[in-house]
Amino acid sequence: MDNKRSWLKHSFGKRLNAIHSWNAWILLLLAITGIVLSIGAIRGDLGGFRVTLKELHIYLGVASILLIALYAPLLRKHWRQIRTQPSRRANLVFVLALLLGWGASGVVLWQFRHLPPAWNNTALLIHDLLTWVGVPYAVYHAISRSRWLKRQQRLDQAAAAAMARPPAAQPAAYAPAAASAADAAAERTAAQAVIDALKKSPITRASFLRLAAGLLLVIAVGPAFYRWIKGAFDTGGNDIAEVASQDGNRMIPPPTPLPDSAAVIGGGAQGNFRVYTVTDIPAFSSDTWQFAISGLVERPNVWNWEQFLALKRTVQVSDFHCVTGWSVNKCTWEGIPLKQMLAAAGVKPSAKYVKFYSGDKVYTDALSLDQADYDDVMVAVMLDGKPIPQQLGGPVRLIVPKMFAYKSVKWLQAIELIDKEHIGYWEQRGYDNDAWVWVPQEGV
Template structure:
């Protein structure tokens, strides 16, 4: 209570400075943790620490929201205090918009399990967009208002004040001289007067170079644009391009050599879904493996009556079906209406002859690191598929091809990439991300979970 009274007794300026300082440090930490979390290539290296880092990012976000709540009672007085400073008012509006946008989208991403996937997808887009805009702006704001730059500005002002009176008079435009002190306009034929006026303008221009502080602000802004601009352009193109080029670009760099390629069924070739209009983010916990058809194999083993091993050509001869389903990542993004073609998992299990003692289905990735599992009931859902084509084309290497698991009702960490092995087991298996803090039952939306 005493500390609360002490806070309220402080002047508005001191309270604003305290909030501004704390918020700056929080924003810095949020930026660092957010960037680390967004780098898909290091997800595997971070391991379980990634979950801890994500929680830290959330806690920092909550603190940022509390700072907004703390500032709210001071907003009216602060706004009145800067009523004659348009640039500071514009800065305040922009910063508050950033903070409210970050906070609202962050809360949605935090509570993703209780909200529809479309909300999460929109929130992630907004969160990323505000980060691309807000972080460079915050850096520029910090540089332009730094103590060192303010010192340069004071030096510029002191130098201007120390100029000889004659130079100061020359630096004053003729238009600023009071009308009563100006001589009557010279006649058009008065060449001497015209020459004198022209010389005064040139002298004023010579005496008004750009200040060091202004130059440093301009240089800082240009450097930020050069550093961030190209990456921001690529992000905007990837986020808003709905022409279906993203999957094609991924496939163009494919490292797999699987021959012959699978021939799509008519429904798959026609792409009856809209997956080609979406954009996938590339995540992996290992180096992305490459496969060749002459060495690739697929096995079903464990507690089954008929263990089996297929080569690539044998695997392509298995009966396939086509389904359209959404693809949801636990980080908040989705790709809607993907057309998948493959073998329903329940048909593979039925052909293998599941023994009564089997309770779980374990999946092995061809990267020889990643594993996951489903209960037998979950594995026998109608839309769980061992997929070989996406939108009528072979699944690209970076998207988990040549074969991957698809579990549409669960987040994609259950949909094991580079799938090569299925094992029926009698005890629960904790998968790669579940061992690092993720939920074992990864239902996309809590309201959709089976009762």
């Protein structure tokens, strides 16, 4: 209560400046943590710290929303105060739109387990778009409102004012000896013309520095923003073709698609995959690649590439959901149903869990036998009628459509039946072992 009274005792200007300052620091920390979280290449290096960083990002986002609530009672007076300054009003509207958009989309991403995946995908797109626009704008705003630049502006204004003042009369002792009135008038006219030209100069030092800062930001951010926006709004699955063109796997022969797979019965993946990995992306060759199933089974087995391709495959259409908020919908997967492989191996009664090993020799995860028995859990070898690219987990990866993708182990090379629960790579680092995607209740 005392803190509230103390805050209300502050003048309007002090409260406004305090909110502006707090908001600037929070936005800076949000930008830093958000950018670090978005870099897929360092996910593995961050390990468990990534979960802590994500929680910090959420707390900072909540603090930003609270600041908006704190500012709301001041908005009306502030708006009236800047009624004669259209540029400041435009800046205020833009900043509030950014903050509200960031806040709303952030809340959806925070509560992703309780909302439909389509909401998360839209929220992530909005959150990323506002970040691409908002962070460079904040940097430009900080530069253009910096004390140093304001000092340059004051110097420019002082110089212009000095040039506009008429020259002081000189003492008679120092006056020119003799000059005709006509010469004096002509000289004054010429001098005034120079001053008028300088006063109409198209750009001051402060304006030039603002323009230079803006151009540098456009040059630095522009190409990356173009690539992002092209990928974000390209829902035709071209990203799959792009990563396939850089494929480092050498698997011969390639799998021959089944008719439904070749026809891409799902219509083509809608959306784009984001490439995440906890290790360097491994490459595989059919000369050395092997796949094994062992542990608590009656018939352990190991296959080379050609033998693996001879196993009976099926085709399914399912969505792919990442725990970070993005989804790729209507993927046409071709592969061996996991329950088919387990039935062929003969699961022993003592087995309780299915453990999966990635060919990167680091990543592991597990499902219970009940979870592994779902019809759509697949050991996949093809996506949209083509071999799964190396960057997307090929030549073989697990697909668990009803769970978030950290359960869908990439570069899958071994399955082991075990009797005790196994905690996977990301689960050890704070992710939920229960990775179910949101499922709507009946009637919703």
